[in-house]
Amino acid sequence: MKRRLLYTFAALAVAAVLVSQFKGKVVAWYVDNHTVRTTALPSSGQPDQVCLTWSGDPRATQTIEWRTAPAVPDGWVQYREKADANNTPAEAEATLTSVNDRLLQNDQLIHRFTSVLHGLKPATAYQYRAGSKQQDHWSDWAEFTTAPDKPVGFSFVYMGDPQIGLDSWGKLMQAAEQRCPTAAFYAIAGDQVDNGNRRDQWDDFFDAARGVLDRHPLVPCLGNHDYGKRLAPEMYLQLLTLPENGPKTLPAEHAYSFRFAGALFVVLDSNQALKEQTPWLEEQLAQPGPTWKFVMYHHPAYSSKGTRDNEELRQLWTPLFDKYHVDVALQGHDHAYLRTYPMKEGKRAQSAKDGVYYIVSVSGTKYYEQTQHDYAEIAFTKTSTYQIFDVTTDPNRLTYRAYDVQGNVKDEFTIDKQG
């Protein structure tokens, strides 16, 4: 009897310690997994949320995804070269994923279709529409352009966390689209939504991106909020189809790399297994050939607030960025704007020729305070921005500008490179 009392007391003590340690996380997990919600944007027979990504070679493939109500059984893409707009379009069938959010009061289940077009010509404009042959419901015709097969000039857009304030984020997307209608893609450095396993938030995300991500591929990376309160970013992986060329030590699509014109892009998952990704990161950066090297991950190596330091990431990855001379690191998570001086071995380098620029930015409306750092060339907060990179080949020059939604230039720099 005494022993049983002792065990009960010990168990209660352990439970009390656990609750005090993890109370916030337990409450957040409980709320996340039990709060019933509705989506303001339910699916229908009409395809919507059309989004381009790459899961294969950007020179020869295009991945197209969209949503319908579950009554739609089939998915197809019709496509043709823009120059042959009078030709009968080719057709590619889509695969179907049922996405279930059991806590939605309306529209719990949707069909998400994914079609990968193969055998495309490089640097070529295509028209396409997505839909159902059985129901004869189609999206509007839209356009995309495949990647060039040689180094040529190009532009792309980079943004930090959309996450909260997706209405405002949509206005920023439209501003970026108007300023740079030829953007090759949109790179987003994680936290696409506030809670990655709530489909109603993804509905808001795709709706706000209408007219942009159906014309320019989304290049996303995983933020902590894309995981939600779970161990895996389940809905992110269901909704987006990405390259599977990442490290074998991580689940597929968490990290990946691709080439575009004369540039290498390496996308990492900074939420977990940093050490396990490091050999793969080195393999990618060591590949000969690219004139420009970009890396993207969520948690900044040089944070905008002292209490948000990511020391392990800085120690593991930045020596490789130095060794293989990454030009710019695209980051998020800190809900402010910060751009470092060119950095090498933890110190300010002479110029971009010797060092790496690290950028933190935010595109949603959640802002954190910014503290001063000797590594920051420019830093501010409470401003959502989008960034445009313009790359030219003659001369080899990279021009970077950060804009607010009114079009004011908030930051800029240029890197010139020989050969």
Ligand SMILES: [Fe+2]
């Ligand atoms: Fe984050």
